[in-house]
Amino acid sequence: MVMTERVGDDAVIYVLRPDRSLDWQGNMRFFALISIVSLSIAGWFAWLGAWLILPFAGLELTALGFALYLVAVRGLDKETISIEGDTLEICKGRWRIDSTTCLQRCWAQVRLEPAKHAWYPSRLMIRSHGKGTEIGSFLGKIEKEQLAGELKRNV
Numbered sequence: 001m002v003m004t005e006r007v008g009d010d011a012v013i014y015v016l017r018p019d020r021s022l023d024w025q026g027n028m029r030f031f032a033l034i035s036i037v038s039l040s041i042a043g044w045f046a047w048l049g050a051w052l053i054l055p056f057a058g059l060e061l062t063a064l065g066f067a068l069y070l071v072a073v074r075g076l077d078k079e080t081i082s083i084e085g086d087t088l089e090i091c092k093g094r095w096r097i098d099s100t101t102c103l104q105r106c107w108a109q110v111r112l113e114p115a116k117h118a119w120y121p122s123r124l125m126i127r128s129h130g131k132g133t134e135i136g137s138f139l140g141k142i143e144k145e146q147l148a149g150e151l152k153r154n155v
Contacts, residue, residue, distance in 0.1 A: 001017050001018070001019050001143075002015070002016055002136075002139070002143055002146070002147050003015045003017075007084070008084075010084065010085060011082070011083065011084040011085075012082075012084075012154050013080065013081070013082050013083075014080070014081040014082075014083075014150075014151075015078065015079075015080050016078070016079040016080070016081070016135065016136050016138075016139065016147075017075075017077065017079075018074065018075050018077055018138035018139075020072075020075040022072075024072055027068045027071075027072050031061075031064065031065055031068055034061070034064060038057050038060065038061060039061075041057075042054050042056075042057035073094070074138075076094050076095065077093075077094055077138060078092075078093060079091065079092050079135055079136065080092075081126075081151070083105060083154050083155065085105070086104060087102060087103070088102070088103045088104070088108050088126070089101070089102050089103075090103075090135060101131075101133045103126065103128040104128060105155060107128045107129060108126055108127070109126070110125075110148055110152045111124075111125045111126075111127060112124050112125075112144060112145065112148040113125055121137075122141060122144060123137070124136050124144045126151070135147075
């Protein structure tokens with residue numbers, strides 16, 4: 001998801017976030033529903049004498065909970081691209097800013113690099129003086145193309 005904000009005549013801020021299907025509360029409700037169903041079925045089979053199903057149901061729910069946690073945390077990623085005056089600043093982070101890249105606007109080049117293989121996603125890069133920073137790795141193909149067009153117009 002790309003949000004654009006014009007601050008002034010010459011300043012633009014792009015905020016990039018991955019699309020999330022559910023928020024944390026939605027993930028917890030989904031996990032609770034799956035847990036109730038799975039443990040009900042496992043409990044029924046354990047009551048019938050197949051008690052060995054309980055540890056496997058527990059392992060299954062642990063793996064599902066861990067996967068949901070990873071997806072929820074990854075959905076908090078955020079990238080900000082600020083174009084103001086002669087500077088282009090790229091900030092990346094999750095809960096706080098983890099990395100910041102400052103480039104001169106006149107030397108920055110926006111490139112949408114095709115994938116080496118058909119099943120890999122393309123890469124949206126901003127390059128300057130031999131250094132490149134990938135942006136929007138979590139965006140889809142169409143969103144990357146639109147963002148590349150907008151960035152080329154504003155850089």
